[in-house]
Amino acid sequence: MFYLNCIDFYTIVMQNKLDTQEKIVQSATELFLEKGYDRTSVREIASKAKINVSLMNYYFRSKEILFETIINLLIGKASGALKDVLNSDLGLNEKIRQYICKYIDMLISNPLLISFILAVLNRNPEKLTKLKVADNLYNTDNFAKQLEEEYEKGKIRKVNPEQFYINMLSLIAFPFAFKHLINKKNNFSQKEFNEFIKERKEIIYNMLICYLKP
Amino acid sequence: MFYLNCIDFYTIVMQNKLDTQEKIVQSATELFLEKGYDRTSVREIASKAKINVSLMNYYFRSKEILFETIINLLIGKASGALKDVLNSDLGLNEKIRQYICKYIDMLISNPLLISFILAVLNRNPEKLTKLKVADNLYNTDNFAKQLEEEYEKGKIRKVNPEQFYINMLSLIAFPFAFKHLINKKNNFSQKEFNEFIKERKEIIYNMLICYLKP
DNA sequence: GTCTATACGGCGATAGAC
DNA sequence: GTCTATCGCCGTATAGAC
Numbered sequence: 001m002f003y004l005n006c007i008d009f010y011t012i013v014m015q016n017k018l019d020t021q022e023k024i025v026q027s028a029t030e031l032f033l034e035k036g037y038d039r040t041s042v043r044e045i046a047s048k049a050k051i052n053v054s055l056m057n058y059y060f061r062s063k064e065i066l067f068e069t070i071i072n073l074l075i076g077k078a079s080g081a082l083k084d085v086l087n088s089d090l091g092l093n094e095k096i097r098q099y100i101c102k103y104i105d106m107l108i109s110n111p112l113l114i115s116f117i118l119a120v121l122n123r124n125p126e127k128l129t130k131l132k133v134a135d136n137l138y139n140t141d142n143f144a145k146q147l148e149e150e151y152e153k154g155k156i157r158k159v160n161p162e163q164f165y166i167n168m169l170s171l172i173a174f175p176f177a178f179k180h181l182i183n184k185k186n187n188f189s190q191k192e193f194n195e196f197i198k199e200r201k202e203i204i205y206n207m208l209i210c211y212l213k214p
Numbered sequence: 215m216f217y218l219n220c221i222d223f224y225t226i227v228m229q230n231k232l233d234t235q236e237k238i239v240q241s242a243t244e245l246f247l248e249k250g251y252d253r254t255s256v257r258e259i260a261s262k263a264k265i266n267v268s269l270m271n272y273y274f275r276s277k278e279i280l281f282e283t284i285i286n287l288l289i290g291k292a293s294g295a296l297k298d299v300l301n302s303d304l305g306l307n308e309k310i311r312q313y314i315c316k317y318i319d320m321l322i323s324n325p326l327l328i329s330f331i332l333a334v335l336n337r338n339p340e341k342l343t344k345l346k347v348a349d350n351l352y353n354t355d356n357f358a359k360q361l362e363e364e365y366e367k368g369k370i371r372k373v374n375p376e377q378f379y380i381n382m383l384s385l386i387a388f389p390f391a392f393k394h395l396i397n398k399k400n401n402f403s404q405k406e407f408n409e410f411i412k413e414r415k416e417i418i419y420n421m422l423i424c425y426l427k428p
Numbered sequence: 429g430t431c432t433a434t435a436c437g438g439c440g441a442t443a444g445a446c
Numbered sequence: 447g448t449c450t451a452t453c454g455c456c457g458t459a460t461a462g463a464c
Binding site: 255256257267268270271275276277278 | 438440441
């Protein structure tokens with residue numbers, strides 16, 4: 001009976017703790033994605049999470065630390081499947097096709113992510129190491145080896161792997177960062193933008209494969 | 215003599231006014247480019263320009279208005295020559311070659327510009343019209359017509375002009391927004407990054423031309 | 429452990445003296 | 447045109463109630 005009570009009490013406490021933390025992270029994530037770090041106030045996060053302002057400083061010691069938690073969370077979630085594709089043992093063409101497809105689908109599901117990441121990268125460049133983000137966002141070691149091997153087999157022309165990967169990433173990601181201007185210029189709705197982006201899967205694949213031909 | 219004094223007086227007053235305004239714009243531009251709008255305080259701008267804080271609100275009614283002035287100034291300066299190339303009567307291949315080359319040279323001279331612009335675009339999307347920026351950054355009407363004509367002459371394959379222009383822009387601009395990560399991953403110095411970028415002139419040209427082949 | 433109340437210095441903006 | 451004083455909001459720290 002005693003132990004049971006203890007466990008119940010502990011469960012309830014931890015449940016509340018998780019709930020409160022969860023609520024803070026959830027509210028803060030939405031606000032940071034939508035408005036950016038600097039334009040989101042801690043009072044706003046607290047009010048959205050329906051908690052007291054100073055509770056945030058209890059769970060996360062500062063707004064900055066809360067932010068870093070959320071960055072790692074967002075990027076971790078987004079990059080996992082993509083890294084798997086890049087490091088898989090798929091053939092080169094199929095790997096490129098799947099990478100483009102999955103990356104674009106992920107960004108369609110998280111349309112604010114690219115602008116958020118670019119803002120983070122350019123806000124505190126010196127903190128990049130701390131954010132553990134670099135490796136998840138830009139790691140091409142296996143892919144570079146594969147490009148090298150295919151070249152030696154005479155299947156593709158010689159390319160600089162870093163340049164090639166940056167080309168692929170540029171074609172995939174940049175339109176999301178430029179989204180508002182694309183929508184305004186072409187009078188696109190949200191849905192039409194997504195259609196425009198989906199068309200790009202094949203375009204990007206064709207451009208890259210065409211360029212790789214020996 | 216009377217008139218002369220008047221003119222002198224007027225000249226001096228206007229000169230001071232221009233100097234003060236110039237100093238504010240100059241200081242603010244540097245700080246906005248380097249640290250972004252939100253992380254730059256008006257007190258910092260004033261201190262850098264060696265003027266009193268409230269003088270800024272005298273010349274520009276608010277920090278926001280000063281910012282918009284600077285955005286239009288920066289983008290106007292940067293985009294002029296580029297628009298001329300795109301709307302010139304150069305042949306398609308030569309136009310693409312020159313556009314890539316001039317765009318990249320401009321961004322090498324203004325390495326902070328792309329991240330600045332992307333931050334602006336995503337900060338207040340609804341204000342895009344007000345900023346007169348859209349037309350300068352993304353206007354492809356003449357270029358689209360040229361692509362159409364070349365296709366009808368059978369000289370290139372059929373392409374969606376908007377997609378093609380976005381591809382070109384992505385390949386040119388994105389690496390600058392991703393600069394810090396590229397430098398970190400490859401241990402690039404500033405100079406090595408510029409070399410990496412300059413290599414891209416030919417790579418991007420080849421990719422685009424290769425893709426256009428019928 | 430969880431939460432409230434409150435205080436601090438810095439922020440953008442402005443009214444008003446000179 | 448220039449400067450001082452001041453306002454309300456911000457992120458953060460902390461003392462203390464429960």
